[in-house]
Amino acid sequence: MQEQIIDDKILEKMTLSNVYKIFNENIFPMLNEEERQFCLEIQKFCIELEPKVNDSKDVYELFSELGKHGFMQRVNPWHDYKPFGMKIELLLSMNLSILDAELDAARFTSSVLCANALFHYFHHSGKNEKIQKIKDELMSGEKIGSLCITEPGRGSDSVNMTTMCTKSNDSIIYNGKKVFTTNGPKADYFVVYGVYDKENPRQTMVQTLIPREFGIKTKRIAISSAPRIHVAQTYFDNVKVPQEFILADNGDGYKRLFEGLVPERLVITANGIGVCWGALIYGMIYTNFRSQFGQDIVKFEGVGFSLADLLSKVTAATALTLQVGTIYDKKVLFAERPSKEVAKWVAGVVSQAKYHTARLSHEVCYEVQQQMGGISLTDNTPLDRITNVSKIEEVIGGARNIQLLIIQNALRKVKKLL
Numbered sequence: 001m002q003e004q005i006i007d008d009k010i011l012e013k014m015t016l017s018n019v020y021k022i023f024n025e026n027i028f029p030m031l032n033e034e035e036r037q038f039c040l041e042i043q044k045f046c047i048e049l050e051p052k053v054n055d056s057k058d059v060y061e062l063f064s065e066l067g068k069h070g071f072m073q074r075v076n077p078w079h080d081y082k083p084f085g086m087k088i089e090l091l092l093s094m095n096l097s098i099l100d101a102e103l104d105a106a107r108f109t110s111s112v113l114c115a116n117a118l119f120h121y122f123h124h125s126g127k128n129e130k131i132q133k134i135k136d137e138l139m140s141g142e143k144i145g146s147l148c149i150t151e152p153g154r155g156s157d158s159v160n161m162t163t164m165c166t167k168s169n170d171s172i173i174y175n176g177k178k179v180f181t182t183n184g185p186k187a188d189y190f191v192v193y194g195v196y197d198k199e200n201p202r203q204t205m206v207q208t209l210i211p212r213e214f215g216i217k218t219k220r221i222a223i224s225s226a227p228r229i230h231v232a233q234t235y236f237d238n239v240k241v242p243q244e245f246i247l248a249d250n251g252d253g254y255k256r257l258f259e260g261l262v263p264e265r266l267v268i269t270a271n272g273i274g275v276c277w278g279a280l281i282y283g284m285i286y287t288n289f290r291s292q293f294g295q296d297i298v299k300f301e302g303v304g305f306s307l308a309d310l311l312s313k314v315t316a317a318t319a320l321t322l323q324v325g326t327i328y329d330k331k332v333l334f335a336e337r338p339s340k341e342v343a344k345w346v347a348g349v350v351s352q353a354k355y356h357t358a359r360l361s362h363e364v365c366y367e368v369q370q371q372m373g374g375i376s377l378t379d380n381t382p383l384d385r386i387t388n389v390s391k392i393e394e395v396i397g398g399a400r401n402i403q404l405l406i407i408q409n410a411l412r413k414v415k416k417l418l
């Protein structure tokens, strides 16, 4: 802290353990005993990790700490870490994001956006020792992964990508450029999409795991709202990838792209929920202990009603997200015969949850800062850091209008139903 202006009595209440206490009060009634115990476990870990979280240092050195406890990812089983599943992953992301939303975003990019492609690969294919080793390296947090979909000219329209693949004996040669590669400048491994034919991307899309040493070049882009995460422009100049690193070939890459989007958008939503609760709870604590005109400011309707409005919206967003996770686990992830109907519903409703939460996270941060006043713009509280991260939530994983486009597509089916 550069210079303390916050009252000592308020500062001593603004602890992470108090934040989790209030968070638990609000969400535990929605959880079963195993889920509650998991929250307590990750919260204990986060409270112990907090002294190592440094606002001026990159997040990456904390990956191995996460990996040691099996906290890089919990969607899929890995080693003996339990519990696992989508709802558990969402709880992991929410809790970690309350501590440090940038760390959580870098984490889930490496372990969900990137490593999930490897889990999907093993789900569909047989043995591959090299890929297995890389999966373990990513899950342990020893190595860093990234995902390359977006290109400079193809953001929202990402399916019509221009990164070209050409077959050459038992290899594929990649040529093209990707942009906004989260973790890119630091990454050891890249899950990369390309096409054999730009005119037929759906039929020819390929998904490949490419180690950096195969010739990938990255240059860091400055993203000032998330300064502790490295984001890159990524170059593929005749990058040769042997057959054994191809995860999905000849159009199967397109199916995997969509398979990956559901978990991706769900974890982004959970990260946004963590941002909402973090900002709101620090605001709740501050306004309960700060007094003006002789009373605690939360008692002024202008302050208390605004926070009440935000609390009701954040609870609704949390309940929706956890419910989607519950249904996904029961009817898709752990089901003997996964329901296609439910998988389709989840793919649509995830866009609703992501759209709603991403917008809400920015609203919550901005409004809480107004209710807290000047202190929230200083380094005496974590509010301004949290607000900064909230700015990227609507863009990552597909911008606002793309979520609305997906939701609107569902609306247009009403005519067929009647």
Ligand SMILES: Cc1cc2nc3c(=O)[nH]c(=O)nc-3n(C[C@H](O)[C@H](O)[C@H](O)COP(=O)(O)OP(=O)(O)OC[C@H]3O[C@@H](n4cnc5c(N)ncnc54)[C@H](O)[C@@H]3O)c2cc1C
Binding pocket: 109, 146, 147, 148, 149, 150, 152, 154, 155, 156, 157, 179, 180, 181, 182, 183, 223, 226, 231, 392, 395, 396, 397, 398, 399, 400, 401, 402, 405
């Ligand atoms: C910090 C950060 C991290 C990211 N991490 C990754 C990553 O790890 N890997 C990766 O592949 N990508 C990543 N992205 C890319 C991200 O998914 C894209 O930025 C996003 O999909 C939007 O693409 P774009 O920025 O090119 O915007 P554009 O597609 O150019 O969109 C610009 C505007 O036009 C609107 N628009 C576009 N098409 C339509 C339409 N049909 N109807 C209505 N409106 C439309 C958009 O909503 C937006 O408002 C990241 C982005 C950021 C900022």
